[in-house]
């Protein structure tokens with residue numbers, strides 16, 4: 023299969039595209055992939071690093087307020103469509119897959135004008151501006167959450183397929199997760215992580231609650247601070263009573279997230295799409311604090327989706343402090359039945375076969 027992938031800006035759009043590409047290459051070893059992104063997005067570094075051919079177009083996103091920049095954006099969109107058509111005519115793909123971010127706009131639109139089958143993938147409950155626009159032209163739409171379906175009503179071939187990053191973690195080695203933390207197999211621990219860059223408000227609440235771990239004997243706490251908050255967090259952790267220090271493990275970043283996540287009894291996390299796909303793929307109970315600093319507060323509906331299913335508890339950042347967080351953590355960690363019910367609800371939401379389902383959907387439109 024010849025496949026064009028496009029999507030970018032943040033890892034949240036890029037990794038699903040790469041997971042789809044990997045699935046296609048596994049199923050059909052002669053698969054050829056071309057990734058189209060922007061030179062400014064993270065994709066321009068991540069994609070070539072993985073040895074995948076990369077071409078770029080020049081495009082910016084719309085401002086939400088009226089501005090002269092929007093006129094320039096329209097002009098860039100038109101130019102982007104022209105350049106995309108050129109790249110698509112040269113590469114001759116069987117299908118074009120867009121995973122969101124404004125770079126997808128001209129590429130998927132150009133493909134539909136050229137009659138090339140197109141699929142878009144949406145990671146969040148509430149679709150982004152680009153995917154909403156493109157859904158009118160796409161031959162198929164894959165969504166990560168069932169709650170997204172009403173946003174695409176009337177569109178063609180809309181399937182609740184899950185997020186393909188879920189497929190990349192599903193075979194994680196739990197034992198290695200414990201060993202990498204220096205913990206005995208089966209040690210109960212809470213993993214707290216504020217997204218890939220850390221989250222100040224979350225860290226603050228964690229630092230405030232940690233002294234109270236004293237009333238949760240045997241429970242360990244793995245605290246992923248984010249690079250820029252690590253030193254400060256370490257200094258504050260130095261003030262903890264000695265008997266607690268051995269139960270708190272601070273790290274600036276986890277390179278083996280799937281292994282550690284699969285070993286965790288409970289995760290305290292932001293509600294980014296990749297994190298939630300990984301959490302549910304592995305069936306881990308969660309306490310979710312959606313980031314209020316993202317476009318249209320889109321993490322909140324993501325978190326609500328898990329909370330409504332009983333897989334997680336949502337705490338809004340405005341209500342967050344050490345006491346609220348500790349009460350929520352200890353209520354779950356002291357109640358095995360509740361922990362098991364949450365884990366089962368989380369697992370039930372998980373879609374570890376997402377990449378395969380999306381591949382089948384692509385084959386379906388490509389063969390028509």
Ligand SMILES: CC(=O)N[C@H]1[C@@H](OP(=O)(O)OP(=O)(O)OC[C@H]2O[C@@H](n3ccc(=O)[nH]c3=O)[C@H](O)[C@@H]2O)O[C@H](CO)[C@@H](O)[C@@H]1O
Nearest residue numbers: 032033034145146217218246275276279294295296297316
């Ligand atoms: C801050 C932001 O704008 N996030 C958005 C971005 O998230 P994106 O999906 O990139 O980010 P998430 O916050 O969900 O995921 C972070 C990723 O980093 C990994 N990780 C994190 C910490 C660590 O120590 N080690 C590690 O490997 C996680 O396992 C996960 O794969 O795009 C998504 C899809 O549009 C949105 O839902 C998110 O709101």
